[in-house]
Amino acid sequence: MATPAPRSDDDGETGGALAGLAWALRRDLKLAFRTRSELAVQLLFYAIVVTLFPLATTPERTLLSTMGPGVLWVAALLASLLSLPRIFALDQADGTLEQMALSPWPLPAIVSGKILAHWLTTGLPVVVLAPLAALQYGLDGMAIGVLVAGLALGTPILSLLGAIGAALTLGVRGAGGLVALLVLPLYVPVLIFGAGAVDAVRAGIAVDANLSLLGAGLIAAALGSPFAAAAAVRIALD
Amino acid sequence: MAINWYHYASPATFYPLAGRLAPWFAAIAALLAAAGLWIGFGLAPTDATQGEAYRIIYIHVPTAWMAMFVYLVMAFWSALALAFNTRLSAMMAQALAPTGALMAALALWTGAFWGRPTWGTYWAWDARMTSTLILLFLYLGVIALRSAIDDPRRADRACAVLTLVGAVNVPIIYFSVRWWNTLHQGASVSLTAAPKMASLMLSGMLVMSFAAWAWCIAAALWRVRAIILERERGSAWVGTLPGMRVVP
Secondary structure (H helix, E strand, O other): OOOOOOOOOOOOHHHHHHHHHHHHHHHHHHHHHHOHHHHHHHHHHHHHHHHHHHHHOOOOHHHHHHHHHHHHHHHHHHHHHHHOHHHHHHHHHOOHHHHHHHOOOOHHHHHHHHHHHHHHHHHHHHHHHHHHHHHHOOOOHHHHHHHHHHHHHHHHHHHHHHHHHHHHOOOOOOHHHHHHHHHHHHHHHHHHHHHHHHHHHHHOOOOHHHHHHHHHHHHHHHHHHHHHHHHHHHHHHO | OOOOHHHHHOHHHHHHHHHHHHHHHHHHHHHHHHHHHHHHHHHOOOEOOOEHHHHHHHHHHHHHHHHHHHHHHHHHHHHHHHHHOOHHHHHHHHHHHHHHHHHHHHHHHHHHHHHHHHHOOOOOOOHHHHHHHHHHHHHHHHHHHHHHOOOHHHHHHHHHHHHHHHHHHHHHHHHHHHHHOOOOOOOOOOOOOOOOOOHHHHHHHHHHHHHHHHHHHHHHHHHHHHHHHHHOOOOHHHHHOOOOOOOO
């Protein structure tokens, strides 16, 4: 028998998938860490959008605390949208994406790793920053806790759905604007349940339904969208 | 007699079939629309609470139904296109998108005109209106993605993936928006409960729905013929059509 090639998936489908996921995750995290300023720019974008709303409307506290959850969530959606090209565009430009598609690891696993890295580098910072922004909007401790819980469950869904849009628009004319048109309608349920959870706790209603639905959405998106995104990547590479 | 469906899976054989069928569906649509409008505006009684303004439902409800249904049909053709890599399925999906977008836009437009006298506002952030608006955005997204990709085969498959992702999301969007706010009057027509409308109103609406259905089929068939001609313009069979010249 010939010596088994390195990186072969003869350790079984699951092992190969996990190895591919871990490899893509490590690689994208390392790349992101080396372009830290880009990540900081995206976080600043979130902070600035959040700052614009009181300036455009009113500094009045009661109104701000009513608008707050929605504004913080919309800003999270926009920040996620802004960072979507990070997932695939650079790798497609230098040909790495093609090598990934050719690798023996299943492409959905590699895509999952890239999506996870995208969330860790763009979604998680927003989750961490959100309490500060929530204080600016005069939300109380309980509401902030629910906001953070909702964002922690919801922003991974944004990365998962966004990856499909990012892959579909790879190398397409006007990809930046187009990806917004494709992805933002799909974000609507996340926005509703996420902002709704904070509204519910402010109104004194139980929030578990909203958070459970976000969790269910996260599970469904995590199971489905890597496959859709991988299919879209293959289409883009043809 | 068994029909060999595969025979019509080729654009070359479907093109003349679509040409034969489209005028029939257009004629059916015209007849049904004439009958439906006659029932709706001539025979059906004035609504006790909404007055004459309710008669816009003869346009509004059929277009709203078709906006949702056309998306399902588009998703069906997209799934076929992805699964079997058939060109004609993707062309059908492409042909349906503008029709569906038009239906969604008409449903919103007529809904606004109905809402003004009935609710006192053109737009309320009600669940069905909002989800129809998002459905319109989904249609426009598919159309925009199609026009942004030059290679038609890549556009076919990219749009098919997007349509299917959207199809999974449409019910989720609908229920999330409905959860978020429900101000719309309860559904007037449902399969389980007895209809709360006068039977003439109901039959007018159903006739109009079938008219909209036939019109959508006719429009999609005509559009798919144009798409076939555009995309097969280099092939020999197009050159044999009367008045055609093969582009080298």
